Amino acid sequence: MLSREEQRALEDxxxxxxxxxxxxxLVREGDRADTLFIVTEGWxxxxxxxxxxxxxxxxxxxxxxxxxxxxxxFDQLDYGVRTIxxxxxxxxxxxxxxxxxxxxxxxxxxxxxxxxxxxxxxSKWMLSIGRRxxxxxxxxxxxxxxxxxxxxxDGQISFAFPLTQEQAGDALGLTSVHINRTMQRLRIEGLIxxxxxxxxxxxxxxxxxxxxxxxxxxxxxxxxxxxxxx
Amino acid sequence: MLSREEQRALEDxxxxxxxxxxxxxLVREGDRADTLFIVTEGWxxxxxxxxxxxxxxxxxxxxxxxxxxxxxxFDQLDYGVRTIxxxxxxxxxxxxxxxxxxxxxxxxxxxxxxxxxxxxxxSKWMLSIGRRxxxxxxxxxxxxxxxxxxxxxDGQISFAFPLTQEQAGDALGLTSVHINRTMQRLRIEGLIxxxxxxxxxxxxxxxxxxxxxxxxxxxxxxxxxxxxxx
DNA sequence: CGGTTCGTTGAGGCCCATCAATCTATGTGG
DNA sequence: CCACATAGATTGATGGGCCTCAACGAACCG
Numbered sequence: 001m002l003s004r005e006e007q008r009a010l011e012d013x014x015x016x017x018x019x020x021x022x023x024x025x026l027v028r029e030g031d032r033a034d035t036l037f038i039v040t041e042g043w044x045x046x047x048x049x050x051x052x053x054x055x056x057x058x059x060x061x062x063x064x065x066x067x068x069x070x071x072x073x074f075d076q077l078d079y080g081v082r083t084i085x086x087x088x089x090x091x092x093x094x095x096x097x098x099x100x101x102x103x104x105x106x107x108x109x110x111x112x113x114x115x116x117x118x119x120x121x122x123s124k125w126m127l128s129i130g131r132r133x134x135x136x137x138x139x140x141x142x143x144x145x146x147x148x149x150x151x152x153x154d155g156q157i158s159f160a161f162p163l164t165q166e167q168a169g170d171a172l173g174l175t176s177v178h179i180n181r182t183m184q185r186l187r188i189e190g191l192i193x194x195x196x197x198x199x200x201x202x203x204x205x206x207x208x209x210x211x212x213x214x215x216x217x218x219x220x221x222x223x224x225x226x227x228x229x230x
Numbered sequence: 231m232l233s234r235e236e237q238r239a240l241e242d243x244x245x246x247x248x249x250x251x252x253x254x255x256l257v258r259e260g261d262r263a264d265t266l267f268i269v270t271e272g273w274x275x276x277x278x279x280x281x282x283x284x285x286x287x288x289x290x291x292x293x294x295x296x297x298x299x300x301x302x303x304f305d306q307l308d309y310g311v312r313t314i315x316x317x318x319x320x321x322x323x324x325x326x327x328x329x330x331x332x333x334x335x336x337x338x339x340x341x342x343x344x345x346x347x348x349x350x351x352x353s354k355w356m357l358s359i360g361r362r363x364x365x366x367x368x369x370x371x372x373x374x375x376x377x378x379x380x381x382x383x384d385g386q387i388s389f390a391f392p393l394t395q396e397q398a399g400d401a402l403g404l405t406s407v408h409i410n411r412t413m414q415r416l417r418i419e420g421l422i423x424x425x426x427x428x429x430x431x432x433x434x435x436x437x438x439x440x441x442x443x444x445x446x447x448x449x450x451x452x453x454x455x456x457x458x459x460x
Numbered sequence: 461c462g463g464t465t466c467g468t469t470g471a472g473g474c475c476c477a478t479c480a481a482t483c484t485a486t487g488t489g490g
Numbered sequence: 491c492c493a494c495a496t497a498g499a500t501t502g503a504t505g506g507g508c509c510t511c512a513a514c515g516a517a518c519c520g
Binding site for chain 1: 276278279280281284285286288289299300302303304306308309332335338339341342343345346348349350352353354355356357359360361362366402403442446447449
């Protein structure tokens with residue numbers, strides 16, 4: 001999507017890579033932020049909270065994601081950003097981001113593209129949280145992540161899944177206890193297996209069926225197109 | 231946000247106003263769309279569905295909203311758009327929208343601004359659906375709409391609310407039956423009253439308290455700033 | 461090796477869904 | 491202008507999916 005020149009300009013504009021430990025707030029709800037953070041390695045999440053402390057994650061951030069796109073236009077953040085694993089990020093000051101966008105149409109295009117995809121993903125999450133059972137929700141999330149992480153799909157898919165069950169619950173609108181029980185059901189039904197924070201989807205077709213998952217909404221070209229179902 | 235010239239360019243690019251009856255699909259899930267629809271009067275919604283027919287509305291569309299912003303970049307829609315009331319819309323072909331954005335920085339800015347605000351609103355809806363009780367959810371939605379519709383706030387707020395209870399349920403991840411009972415509780419507790427599709431929030435402060443609502447996330451300047459709480 | 465975080469299990473209860481019936485409002489055609 | 495049809499609102503009874511609380515086990519780490 002970016003020309004070589006644009007790629008270059010972007011890399012020049014960006015701060016040196018910064019490493020951050022797990023469970024650290026990059027930004028807190030309500031903070032002012034005039035810098036975009038781009039995840040290059042590891043996992044993070046956006047989070048929102050109710051007055052009484054309940055948490056909902058509106059997004060999981062994996063390598064390639066921008067943590068706070070809206071800082072492009074808004075001073076104040078409506079959510080916090082917190083690391084999940086050890087993570088590497090680069091920072092892009094808003095001024096420079098806007099200047100880049102003004103100068104390079106491909107970069108402007110990329111920003112709006114990112115925003116629109118985020119939007120679509122959030123819509124799907126809403127559908128899950130509002131209308132799907134716990135089993136479907138969890139299955140759908142795992143399917144989505146397998147695609148976003150571009151995990152190889154050869155009938156089985158394996159990928160690192162570093163969330164605690166509590167964090168998974170916060171993403172799906174469930175409690176950690178219920179995540180636990182739901183994960184067990186997924187295992188018992190032979191859909192997944194997991195060991196040391198790695199999930200493997202044992203039968204991708206069956207899993208997607210159980211989740212009601214159709215990868216097209218992610219607008220990502222599948223890694224090996226000839227193998228990707230539907 | 232737009233210069234007078236840009237305003238003008240936009241109005242010139244747009245199709246004549248079209249009127250549409252209630253409960254009509256403008257676009258269906260999965261349809262191709264190369265035209266943006268902008269609501270100028272009346273209500274509509276975006277909707278998504280699961281395989282087994284459950285519905286979730288990721289957005290309510292009121293005057294000023296763009297129904298399908300992502301058609302700016304994507305051919306295929308991941309949701310349907312359906313009218314709720316009689317409605318008036320104008321159409322803006324993608325080509326012209328992109329050309330306008332390329333030529334007028336204010337218009338480009340407006341598009342990304344709209345996308346980012348949508349994003350934030352969706353995050354709040356996710357928080358509601360995932361973590362709030364039915365009462366809080368409904369109260370929060372009504373508070374949000376009162377602000378988005380720019381209803382006058384003089385301690386009380388009245389505005390037309392044309393959703394059926396089924397549609398409200400689809401927006402909030404609840405059933406119509408439960409919307410009914412929850413609405414009754416809001417009335418009994420003196421927070422709202424309603425007659426012939428008009429809602430009035432009787433005590434705005436108490437209502438916002440009950441909803442956990444803070445209007446800042448909408449990034450709209452309040453109509454009479456001196457009266458806006460918080 | 462003790463401490464802390466995370467995962468697992470059980471018992472009990474509540475919020476909201478489901479199903480179904482009835483009531484009300486709106487609109488339509490005769 | 492009324493009879494009727496239909497969509498939407500309301501009510502009741504019942505049940506289930508998920509929450510809550512609490513305890514215990516397992517893994518990790520300094």
